[in-house]
Amino acid sequence: MDLSSSRSIFGRSVGKLAPLAISLLFFLVLSALIPSTEAYDSLDPNGNITIKWDIMQWTPDGYVAVVTMFNFQQYRHIQAPGWTLGWTWAKKEVIWSMVGAQTTEQGDCSRFKGNTPHCCKKDPTVVDLLPGTPYNQQIANCCKGGVINSWVQDPANAASSFQVSVGAAGTTNKTVRVPKNFTLRAPGPGYTCGIAKIVKPTKFVTQDGRRTTQALMTWNVTCTYSQFLAQKTPTCCVSLSSFYNDTIVNCPTCTCGCQNNATQPGSCVEGDSPYLASAVNGAGKNSFTPLVQCTSHMCPIRVHWHVKLNYKEYWRVKIAITNFNYRMNYTQWNLVIQHPNLDNLTQLFSFNYKSLTPYGGINDTAMLWGVKYYNDLLMQAGPYGNVQSELLFKKDPSTFTFEKGWAFPRRIYFNGDNCVMPPPDSYPWLPNAASHLMSTSVMTLLTASAWLLIYYV
Incomplete structure (x- = not known):
C-alpha cells in the first residue's frame, strides 16, 4: 500500500469519526459550563452545607417546620455578617411567623384580611437573628448573627436553626410541595445548592433519652462552595x-x-x-x-x-x-x-x-x-x-x-x-x-x- 492510499484510508476514518469527536467535545464543554452540586474543594472533597427541612406538625392551612443548616466543611466557616438563605415557593405559600430568624422583606400581603403574614414573597430571603434576641423568639442553634463554625474546629456550633410556620401549603405528605431554587450566601457568593430531595423523616431523641420521635416529613438540600464562583479578590x-x-x-x-x-x-x-x-x-x-x-x-x-x-x-x-x-x-x-x-x-x-x-x-x-x-x-x-x-x-x-x-x-x-x-x-x-x-x-x-x-x- 502506498502512502497516498494510506492517507485516503485515514482520511475516510477521520471523516467518519469527526461528528462523534465534535459531539464529545460539545458535551465536555457543556458539562463544564453547567454548575455542579459536587464538592469543589480539593482539600475538603466531602465538605458541604446541608440544609435539613423537618415538618414537625400540620396546621389548618399548612405546617410548622424546623430548618437547620449543618456545616460539614472541615475548615471553612461562615463568619460575620453571616448567612443569607433564599428559595422559591412551589405554589402560593406564605410565611405566617418565624422563630429564630426573619425575612428581609414582607412583600405584598394585601390579599390577606385580618392577620397579616410575616412574608408573602414568592422568593423570600431569610437571615439569622442577632445574639441577645429575646428568649421567646429563640430556638436551639439560632440567633448567632448568621455565624456558623466549621465541623472540625467547633462541632458544637457548626449548625444554625430556625422555625417557620408556612400557610397556603399542603397539609399532608402528598399535597406538600418542596421549595425550589435554594440559594445560600455566606456572607457573599460562592455556594451552589442542589435540588431539595425528600429523605427519610428525621428522628429525634427526647431530653431524658427515653423516647424517640420523628418529623412528619423531611427534605435535604446540599450546598457546596467554590472560591472560583465566589470571584473574590x-x-x-x-x-x-x-x-x-x-x-x-x-x-x-x-x-x-x-x-x-x-x-x-x-x-x-x-x-x-x-x-x-x-x-x-x-x-x-x-x-x-x-x-x-x-x-x-x-x-x-x-x-x-x-x-x-x-x-x-x-x-x-x-x-x-x-x-x-x-x-x-x-x-x-x-x-x-x-x-x-x-x-x-x-x-x-x-x-x-x-x-x-x-x-x-x-x-x-x-x-x-x-x-x-x-x-x-x-x-x-x-x-x-x-x-x-x-x-x-x-x-x-x-x-x-x-x-x-x-x-x-x-x-x-x-x-x-x-x-x-x-x-x-x-x-x-x-x-x-x-x-x-x-x-x-x-x-x-x-x-x-x-x-x-x-x-x-
Missing part, C-alpha cells in the same frame, strides 16, 4: 524567610490591591497616622468593608513562614499571622497548610492541630487554629493583631532537604481562602556555603534580623 498572602539566608521574601506587590489614594482616597491608612482613630471610627465603622493598613501587598491578612532552626534530627518553623484590617476581629480563625513533612510533625506550640487527608493516605495537609480563650481571636490591626506558633518536625532522611525551597509550604489557606504565595524562583535558597550546619550565633543573628524586618514591613 485575594484576602491573604504568604511571606517567607529562613535562618540560612538573609533574604526576606515579602508578599507580592499589589496582591490584594494597590495603594491608590489619588482615585480611591482612604483605601488604606498608615499605622502611625494621626488620623488613624478618625478613619477607623468614620462612616464605615459598622460595615464589614476592610480598612487595611497601608502595605505593599494591601492584604487584610499576612501569614509569615520562617524556617527557624536546624537540629541533627529535627528542624523548626515559626508561623506568624498578622491582621492588617482595622475593622475585623477574626473569631474562630484557622489555617490549612500543605507541606510534605507534615506527616512527621512532632510538636506544636500554642495552636490546635488536626491532620487532613483529602487524598486518602497522603498526610501532607494540616489544619491549625487557636486555643480557646487564649489565641482563638485574631484581633484587628494594631499591636495585638497577630498570633504566633512554632512547629517542630522530625527529619525524614529520604526526603528532607533545605535545598530548592523544599522547607517552605506548598499552599496555605486562611479561613478557607487560598493565600497568594510568592513565586517559587524568589524563595530564600540555600547558599552553597550553607550546605553544612551554621553556627548557632550566625543562625540567631539572622533569625533576629529577619523578624525585626518582618515586623516593620
Whole structure:
C-alpha cells in the first residue's frame, strides 16, 4: 500500500469519526459550563452545607417546620455578617411567623384580611437573628448573627436553626410541595445548592433519652462552595524567610490591591497616622468593608513562614499571622497548610492541630487554629493583631532537604481562602556555603534580623 492510499484510508476514518469527536467535545464543554452540586474543594472533597427541612406538625392551612443548616466543611466557616438563605415557593405559600430568624422583606400581603403574614414573597430571603434576641423568639442553634463554625474546629456550633410556620401549603405528605431554587450566601457568593430531595423523616431523641420521635416529613438540600464562583479578590498572602539566608521574601506587590489614594482616597491608612482613630471610627465603622493598613501587598491578612532552626534530627518553623484590617476581629480563625513533612510533625506550640487527608493516605495537609480563650481571636490591626506558633518536625532522611525551597509550604489557606504565595524562583535558597550546619550565633543573628524586618514591613 502506498502512502497516498494510506492517507485516503485515514482520511475516510477521520471523516467518519469527526461528528462523534465534535459531539464529545460539545458535551465536555457543556458539562463544564453547567454548575455542579459536587464538592469543589480539593482539600475538603466531602465538605458541604446541608440544609435539613423537618415538618414537625400540620396546621389548618399548612405546617410548622424546623430548618437547620449543618456545616460539614472541615475548615471553612461562615463568619460575620453571616448567612443569607433564599428559595422559591412551589405554589402560593406564605410565611405566617418565624422563630429564630426573619425575612428581609414582607412583600405584598394585601390579599390577606385580618392577620397579616410575616412574608408573602414568592422568593423570600431569610437571615439569622442577632445574639441577645429575646428568649421567646429563640430556638436551639439560632440567633448567632448568621455565624456558623466549621465541623472540625467547633462541632458544637457548626449548625444554625430556625422555625417557620408556612400557610397556603399542603397539609399532608402528598399535597406538600418542596421549595425550589435554594440559594445560600455566606456572607457573599460562592455556594451552589442542589435540588431539595425528600429523605427519610428525621428522628429525634427526647431530653431524658427515653423516647424517640420523628418529623412528619423531611427534605435535604446540599450546598457546596467554590472560591472560583465566589470571584473574590485575594484576602491573604504568604511571606517567607529562613535562618540560612538573609533574604526576606515579602508578599507580592499589589496582591490584594494597590495603594491608590489619588482615585480611591482612604483605601488604606498608615499605622502611625494621626488620623488613624478618625478613619477607623468614620462612616464605615459598622460595615464589614476592610480598612487595611497601608502595605505593599494591601492584604487584610499576612501569614509569615520562617524556617527557624536546624537540629541533627529535627528542624523548626515559626508561623506568624498578622491582621492588617482595622475593622475585623477574626473569631474562630484557622489555617490549612500543605507541606510534605507534615506527616512527621512532632510538636506544636500554642495552636490546635488536626491532620487532613483529602487524598486518602497522603498526610501532607494540616489544619491549625487557636486555643480557646487564649489565641482563638485574631484581633484587628494594631499591636495585638497577630498570633504566633512554632512547629517542630522530625527529619525524614529520604526526603528532607533545605535545598530548592523544599522547607517552605506548598499552599496555605486562611479561613478557607487560598493565600497568594510568592513565586517559587524568589524563595530564600540555600547558599552553597550553607550546605553544612551554621553556627548557632550566625543562625540567631539572622533569625533576629529577619523578624525585626518582618515586623516593620
